[in-house]
Amino acid sequence: MRKWRNAVVTAAWVAVGTAAGALGAWQLASADGGGDAAHSRPLDEAAVRRALAGAAHSPPARRKTPPPAPPSHSSSPSAERSTVRFTGGSATVECRPDGTVRLVSWSPADGFHIDDDVERGPAPVVRLEAEPADDDAQEDLxxxxxxxxxGPRAKVVPDTDEED
Structure with missing residues (x-):
């Protein structure tokens, strides 16, 4: 009885797999009816020229992607973003019309990491510290x-850490 049951289950799985394959093949065949499907035959050079000429005279396609999200409330509409590079890495900052600066993002250079104690602003001055990966080889920056x-400027300043 058990062998018979295993044979029926196996046959059912084979039938389902065969049906799924046949359905997929049928969908592919019926989708190519107009010749515009992505899997249709490649175009020859003359057909490409005709398609391009037709596209040049047709109205532009409607945008299918949503418009970009408006900027976050933390950035001023007239603030200018710039990237500043320095020995320990780089930082993107916003220079705001009121003369303040806001640290948007930062990235360490190879062999460095940026200390967690970052002062992002907005403020007249923002601060960050680039620390070498090998603490004995070089001083913190x-x-x-x-x-x-x-434009924005980065300047090394004396280390004010009191942990030393």
Whole structure:
């Protein structure tokens, strides 16, 4: 009885798999009826030219993706973003019309990491510290970033950590 049951279950699985394959093949065959399906025959050079000529005279396609999200409330509409590079990495900052700077993002250079103690602003000056991966090889590099008339600037400042 058990062998008979296993044979029926196996036959049922084979039948379901065969039916699924046949359904998929039928869908592919019926979808190609108009010749516009992605899996239809490749176009020859003359057909490509005709298609391009037709596309040049047709109205632009409607946008299918949603418009980009508006900027977050934390950035000023007239703030200018710039990337500043320095020995320990780089930072993207916003220079705001009121003269303040806001640290948007930062990335360490190879062999460095950015300390968790980041002052993002907005403020007249923002701060971050690039620390070498091998603490014995090089000193930490504390930076102040500010906006000037010529754009954002990063400057190494004396280390104010009191852990030493």
């Amino acid at each position: 504390p930076y102040e970033l500010r906006c000037t008339a010529t």
